[in-house]
Amino acid sequence: MTEIERADVDQINNALNPQAGKSKPIAVLASNNKRYLLKKQLVDLPNSSMFDEDSVFMQELLVYQIAVYLDIPVPGFAILNIEEEFIDENRDYLFSQHLKPGLYFGTEMLPNVENNLVDNYIQAIYHGKPYIIKSWNTYYRNVVNSDMYADIIALDCFTLNGDRFTNEGNLIISSNTQKERKVYAIDFGHCFFSPCWDANKMALFHGLLDAKTPEDYQEFSKCTVRALLKNSVDNHPAQGFGQIFRAMESNIDFSNGNPFNEIVTRISDISDSTLSNMLKSIPSEWIVGSEIQLDMYLHFLSRQKLQVQSMIDIMNNLGAFSNSLGGKLQWQTDTVSGMQL
Secondary structure, eight states, rough: OOOEEEEEEHHHHHHHHHSSSOOOOEEEEEEOOEEEEEOOOOOEOOOEEEEEOOTTHHHHHHHHHHHHTTOHHHHHOEEEEEEEHHHEEEEEEHHHHTTTEEEEEEEEEESSSSSSHHHHHHHHTTTTTTTHHHHHHHHHSSSTTTHHHHHHHHHHHTTTOOOHOOOGGGGGEEEEEEEEEEEEOOOTTTTTSSSSSSSHHHHHHHHTTOOOSSHHHHHHHHHHHHHHOOOOTTTGGGGGOOHHHHHHTTTTTOTTTTTHHHHHHHHHHHHHHHHHHHHHOOOOGTTTTTTHHHHHHHHHHHTTTTTTTHEEEEETTTTTTTTSSSSSSOOOOOOOTOOOO
């Protein structure tokens, strides 16, 4: 199990605050001398009201642990504490950001993140520049770990994270001192189709937990893939997965067989005890549904880990992978037929 860092928030650095994203995370320096983007639970909406993403911290910490377990590149992360004294010293600003004493989730800030270049590409795509798609795909191809795109897509299927497919802020590229460009997956707070624990989330979980037959499981996979297709395009449904998904999938290599084989096997092999330990590491104040919530997440993930193969097969049938050599994907281990009914 990954040891989760804990630290106090010591300073705020407004100059480093990112402008993208709904939650507008805050750049801070922590007591361990690392810089983090501190996530917020209360999000300002365009109509001047606030929305309480009551499970965003819990889901961030859970899925970051899963990503590390699967060797998927993510930045460092920590549980950050804001003390009463810190609030008193920064009261006006923190009040405007809806922050109070307590525990928050923080993502470590990476060096040399290419945010501005991504913004330029996105603007060009939105304005219909005909040459830009090739350049956009090359931008994501020229990284030292392009083999991770298949792994990231599989992780997003496992955790139902359609937010990344259409949000350019959830996949970042950072350069190290050797000028090597590396891709990282970030932002898992909107996994399982929402950042909240509510009736809709419980209904989603029951859709899988109540499955009894292979047909039930297949129908659940179809429904979740349809939900990922937020903007379906006539005759080209896979384009509806979003621009970021298309950038990833266009850089997946199928020439040596099914590139999802290894990651899907690793996901299906995650033990219930490992998942349980990850859930137990989450601070109790981030669990709004008590033990019932933890229990449902555990049982859902225990079944969902065996649905990833089926979801990728459905996506492949929709033409989601442009480099695929055609036909059905060949799997080393049939996790679907191995499911216990």
